[in-house]
Amino acid sequence: MKPRVGTLIRDGLVGLIALLFIAPVLWALVSAFKSQSEIRLEPWSLPERIAWENFLHAWQGHMGLYLLNSAVVTFIAVVIIIALSAPAAYAFARLQFKGSTALLAFIVSGLLIPVHAVLVPLYQFNPGSLLLGRLAESWAPAMWLSVHFGDWVAVLGPYIAFGLPLTVLLLRSYFIGIPTELSDAAVIDGCGHLAILRRIFMPVARPAVATVAIFQASWIWNELVLAMVFIDEPLQRTLTIGLMSFQGEHATDWGIVMAGVFMAVVPVLVLYFIFQQHIVKGLTAGAVK
Amino acid sequence: MRKTTLTPYLLVAPAAAFFAIYVLYPIVHTCVLSGYSWSTVNPVKRLVGLENYRQLLSDPYFVISLKNNLLFIVVSLVIQLPVALLLAVAVGSLTRYHRLVRTLVFGPFVVPIVAVGLIWTAIYNPSFGALNGLLTHLSPVFEHRGWLSDPPWTVIYAIIFVSCWRYIGFHMMVLLAGLQAIPDELYEAAKIDGASSWQAFRGVTLPIMRRIMAVDALLITVGSVKIFDLNWVMTRGGPNHASEVLATYMYTCGFSDDRMGYAAAIATIMLALTFVATVFYVRYSGREQAGELA
Numbered sequence: 414m415k416p417r418v419g420t421l422i423r424d425g426l427v428g429l430i431a432l433l434f435i436a437p438v439l440w441a442l443v444s445a446f447k448s449q450s451e452i453r454l455e456p457w458s459l460p461e462r463i464a465w466e467n468f469l470h471a472w473q474g475h476m477g478l479y480l481l482n483s484a485v486v487t488f489i490a491v492v493i494i495i496a497l498s499a500p501a502a503y504a505f506a507r508l509q510f511k512g513s514t515a516l517l518a519f520i521v522s523g524l525l526i527p528v529h530a531v532l533v534p535l536y537q538f539n540p541g542s543l544l545l546g547r548l549a550e551s552w553a554p555a556m557w558l559s560v561h562f563g564d565w566v567a568v569l570g571p572y573i574a575f576g577l578p579l580t581v582l583l584l585r586s587y588f589i590g591i592p593t594e595l596s597d598a599a600v601i602d603g604c605g606h607l608a609i610l611r612r613i614f615m616p617v618a619r620p621a622v623a624t625v626a627i628f629q630a631s632w633i634w635n636e637l638v639l640a641m642v643f644i645d646e647p648l649q650r651t652l653t654i655g656l657m658s659f660q661g662e663h664a665t666d667w668g669i670v671m672a673g674v675f676m677a678v679v680p681v682l683v684l685y686f687i688f689q690q691h692i693v694k695g696l697t698a699g700a701v702k
Numbered sequence: 703m704r705k706t707t708l709t710p711y712l713l714v715a716p717a718a719a720f721f722a723i724y725v726l727y728p729i730v731h732t733c734v735l736s737g738y739s740w741s742t743v744n745p746v747k748r749l750v751g752l753e754n755y756r757q758l759l760s761d762p763y764f765v766i767s768l769k770n771n772l773l774f775i776v777v778s779l780v781i782q783l784p785v786a787l788l789l790a791v792a793v794g795s796l797t798r799y800h801r802l803v804r805t806l807v808f809g810p811f812v813v814p815i816v817a818v819g820l821i822w823t824a825i826y827n828p829s830f831g832a833l834n835g836l837l838t839h840l841s842p843v844f845e846h847r848g849w850l851s852d853p854p855w856t857v858i859y860a861i862i863f864v865s866c867w868r869y870i871g872f873h874m875m876v877l878l879a880g881l882q883a884i885p886d887e888l889y890e891a892a893k894i895d896g897a898s899s900w901q902a903f904r905g906v907t908l909p910i911m912r913r914i915m916a917v918d919a920l921l922i923t924v925g926s927v928k929i930f931d932l933n934w935v936m937t938r939g940g941p942n943h944a945s946e947v948l949a950t951y952m953y954t955c956g957f958s959d960d961r962m963g964y965a966a967a968i969a970t971i972m973l974a975l976t977f978v979a980t981v982f983y984v985r986y987s988g989r990e991q992a993g994e995l996a
Contacts, residue, residue: 427792428799431806434871438813440832441821456835497717504713516714523725525920525980527928529949530973531728533735533956533966537742540723574724577717606709635815637931638949642957653816657935660820667824674817685812686805693808697875 438678445675449666467672474662474669476676478648479655486565486651487633490572491626497573498580503610505581506588507596517585523578528639531571536642541570561649568643568651572636576629583698587621588614627695634681652677729973736967741960754967763943764968767951770858771975774865774926774947781866782922783915786873791903793874794881804878808871815868819935822864826850826936850937854944861932861945868932869925873918880914881907920983927975948972 444452448464504510505517545566548555558566591614599609615622637653644650650658656677663669685692736754738747758764789807793800810818825832826849837844849860884907892902930949933939939946939954946954948968956965 423792424796424798427789427796427803430789431803434867435806435809437821437825437832437867438809441817441824444824453830456830456832497720500713501717504710508710508713510710513710516718519726520718520721523721525924525976526725526729527924527949527969527972527976529928529930529952530732530969531725532953533962533969534728534731535724536957537962538731570724574721577721581717606713631812635931637816637934638953641953652814656814656816656820667827667830670820671824674820677814677817681812681814682809685809689805692812693875696811697872697879 438682441671441674442678444668445671447668449668452668464668467668468676470663470666470669471659471672471676474659474673475647475650475655476659476673479650479652479659480676480680482650482655483634483652486569486572487630489565490569490576490633491629493569493573494576494580494629495622495626498577498584499610499615500607501577502581502584502588503606503614505585508606517581520581521578523575524582526575528571528575528636532638532642535571539567539570539643542567564644564646564649568639571639572633576633579698580625580629583621583625584618587618591617623691624695624698627692628698631696732966732969732973735963736970738963738966739961740963742962743960747963750963754964755971757964758967758971763946763951766943767939767946767948767968770945770947771927771929773858774862774929775923777859777862778866778869778922778926779919782870782873783919785866786870786918787877787911787915789870789874790877790881791907794878804875808875810868811872813868815931816935818864818868819932822860822932823850823936826860850945851941854941857937857941857945861936864936865929865932869922873922876918877911877914880911884910916983916986920979923979923983924976927972927979948975 440457443459444456445467446460446463447458448460448462448467451458451460451462451464501520505513542563545555545559545563549559595617596609596613599613604612635653636651637657640651640654644654647658656673659673660670663673735747737749737751739750739753740747793803793807796803813821824830828834828846828848828851831849833849834844834847837847850857888906888910889902892906897905928949929947930953933945933947933950934953937945939950943951948971952965952968952972955961955968
């Protein structure tokens with residue numbers, strides 16, 4: 414059967430739209446290889462000579478460090494989010510206790526809260542920083558941590574806290590679906606709740622953990638305003654504020670700025686093309702649940 | 703094994719405590735602080751009651767911000783939802799390449815948002831931007847046209863457009879998940895009844911999709927109240943506050959102008975708007991469900 418003309422037109426139209434969605438990114442990635450004068454001459458040309466020096470500038474502008482910083486901060490935050498959420502989700506899914514509904518509603522209420530609503534008080538009074546400062550007075554490792562990674566301690570608090578609601582909610586609904594027979598055997602063996610959680614629930618719930626980890630990693634990777642408020646130290650900058658300061662330093666040379674953008678975008682796009690299904694599932698987790 | 707023990711509370715405590723310390727307490731604190739006038743330079747707090755809110759009402763930049771947020775909500779809803787639904791339906795029925803098209807349309811959503819802001823700042827650039835590079839071929843009017851500067855009223859639309867570009871793929875995926883959950887039998891039944899594909903869309907697809915679209919609309923609305931990153935990266939809320947939104951103005955008042963009480967008042971208003979939007983949609987979608995049951 415030959416495809417009808419209508420089908421062809423529709424396919425072509427959808428393809429054109431898809432191209433529109435990706436063209437701006439492609440344009441930016443190509444511009445990263447052009448010198449400033451080439452960009453000024455003709456925005457849509459391909460580079461005549463590949464301007465490697467753009468990438469040299471981007472590297473010297475600490476883009477590599479910012480990427481590493483964001484990776485470390487994101488990793489720490491996601492690990493702690495899951496470590497705090499899993500026991501709570503387990504309790505909400507499997508144990509009956511007074512006030513469980515109210516407690517769950519209390520945590521889930523955080524789902525839609527804008528981070529701007531906590532900026533002013535946390536700026537004035539950041540529990541993590543205060544605790545670290547107190548410890549640093551008498552304990553050398555805390556002093557070291559506070560000197561080198563103090564801003565991270567400040568910013569990680571809200572990162573973790575804002576990650577909890579959805580993680581608790583998603584893990585709880587997954588845990589509810591785990592058959593009781595699986596854990597009954599362990600109960601008979603005399604395992605405690607934490608052991609059951611670690612040995613049975615977490616391995617079984619691996620898909621849900623992966624989904625929620627991708628979701629949290631994505632918004633923390635992209636987070637801007639908390640980083641702006643809490644990270645002062647240039648060496649502790651994460652990718653978002655690092656990229657902005659990089660742009661500030663090279664505001665007139667867009668080839669260099671686009672090289673910085675290239676370094677920020679390409680790793681994510683590569684991950685996206687490899688793990689596409691997982692990433693789409695993770696990123697839409699908040700809406701579909 | 704139904705005995706009352708401390709165990710469940712101990713399991714929940716770390717998460718609940720963390721959440722209370724970093725989210726709940728600061729929120730309450732923000733509301734309280736909005737009744738004071740103070741700065742980090744002069745941290746003595748002076749109780750001013752509702753004075754900050756009174757000032758906000760006569761602050762032209764606050765009014766612009768509020769208008770821009772409303773504009774963001776309305777334009778995002780009007781553009782993103784229908785286009786995303788259309789794309790979802792089209793991609794769902796695509797004979798070839800539907801995976802590729804999905805990948806490309808969702809692509810902008812995985813690009814880090816600061817990078818998105820910088821990319822579009824370059825695209826909108828008056829002298830070498832990609833947009834003028836195309837448009838000057840159509841008409842010389844577009845030579846040196848500054849999309850993010852002049853005239854000021856276009857700026858907010860230029861930013862909203864970027865936001866739509868980034869989020870339509872996300873909403874398409876959400877709606878696509880909803881579409882795929884519709885059993886084929888319903889469409890077959892509609893076909894047997896002699897329904898055209900448009901009738902099937904109106905009779906089968908839309909009613910089933912209504913709930914997921916309400917959730918999606920809530921996400922768009924709340925997201926538009928919180929919008930900050932794109933405006934900050936592309937214009938800092940300028941020129942002359944033309945693209946200011948509540949979040950950027952709150953940040954500027956608090957962390958550039960050091961008017962902490964005033965910033966807290968703006969944050970409180972953002973919180974209230976989010977709350978109102980949530981209650982509205984929960985009510986609305988709840989009623990829809992009740993209607994379906996009846």
